[in-house]
Amino acid sequence: MTSQSNSQDSAQGLPNTDLQGLFDRDPAEATKLLDASKQYGFFYLDFRTISKSKTVLSLINQIYRFEEELFSLPQDYLMKYDVDEIGYMKLNGYKPKGRNFGHGVLGLSDEPYYRPPIFDENMPMLKAYMLAMQEATASIHDALSRALGLQVGRRLEEFHRPDRASPCILRLLKYHPQPAEERGASGTPHTDLGSLTILFTKQPGLQVLRKGCDKWEYVEPRAGHAIMNIGDGMSLLTNGLLHSSLHRVAPPPGQAVTTRYSFASTQIL
Template identity: 45%
Template sequence: MLNVAKDDVMAWPKQVYQDYPQPATDKMDDILKPFVQKTVEVNHVLLDALSVKLGLPKDALSRRHRLDARSTCGVRCIKTPPEPEGWSEEKALFAAHSDYGSITFLHNRLGGMQVLAPGTNQWQYVKPLPGHAILNVGDSLNLLSGGLLRSNLHRVVPPPGQQFSHERWTVGYFMRPENDVPLNALVDESPLIAEAVAKTPERNFHTGETAREWSIRRFNNIRATNYKGKENWKASGGTENYKAVREAVDAGAGARVSVNA
């Protein structure tokens, strides 16, 4: 797995955070930078459309995710080898998680991603389609929208059928709010969001943290080594404490959380 921070990509050849191996540095200008720019452009179209639907000013979400502003956004490339010995349900549960960013933009040709549909304990495969990307709404958008946008619980298991014997490659972009953005429901900018928050007093949409502070806390709390059971998982903080997700964990849908969020 290779992770490259968006800020390092856009500042190249200057270094913002860290060094990277040669395969990444050799492709910063002709592959990684155009990939980041185009992905952010597409995501802004989506964010603008969502803003309108949420009763927000059109740019309310996209201006909190600017390309040139510091954030914890990043590119990830994952190579997953075949699973010749198969997999167990318990093993798959280790990877159940909700993403803590805003939008996860994924490209892959093989199946393997599964989502937990609301109100069920049954995992369902997400089928990759040619010419399409897979998008996940993350916990940050869930918070900003006052819960109107759902961050789904998902996991990755070996591909089904004949795909099982092939390597699985995934390239993704994890879009997260700018570091200084307060991670709270935008109740002052949308009557719809204000109404949604008022109707769910049991849920906390005011984190009191910036996006960077919240992301760091989430990252530290979801390290795989920290998890020994469902109670630890539910105690990790963030929107994974919401009732629907907690009930899914109680039902056995996700006893552990992986670090790949």
């Protein structure tokens, strides 16, 4: 990877993948997806064309409303669920403003997750959303396996078994407003640990450092689309052929830094 710069360009030509085309096992769509995963490590995923688009898009909007309600709860109440206090795994819980580091442990436990009641009240909706995303990622695994010519025993979906427990996570994110004098990169540049990440956001702020580039580029949100990225796990499974790109969150130049909500589900092997 070349050196990182402070360029504020917008990403041009970020590939768009039609999810219905993946469901239909369209070879051209699979090839386009493979090219995007090799060259960029990021791509848009269009949910508007699928047969269940109305249901899935409604679930997405419900999660936006859910996280706004969640983060509007009193701070002292949220701190009862401090992620650094309620368990060793650090996969569940509340992380307050200003804290973005810790030693997470990826693992599974039979212990129930300690969570606010608002989660149980909305559990059917959350489960329906995660199931819809599981169907989307399964179609991506299938398409990439076909495009790569992988045979049974080596196909990517065989390493992602929905019938087995895994520490896949849904992160609900709130970025607070920043005064002009404090503006800077909100997040540390990083790659994702899992195999695929599905991000939904309405406000710009995500930046990606493409393979072989030295300029940070903004990825503009699109209505009805997820911003997808290849994670380290997928790159590892393909011996580095599929690219896991560095990315971060940074305030767009010349724009007011307002409260920003987004949510990301990360698929972990």
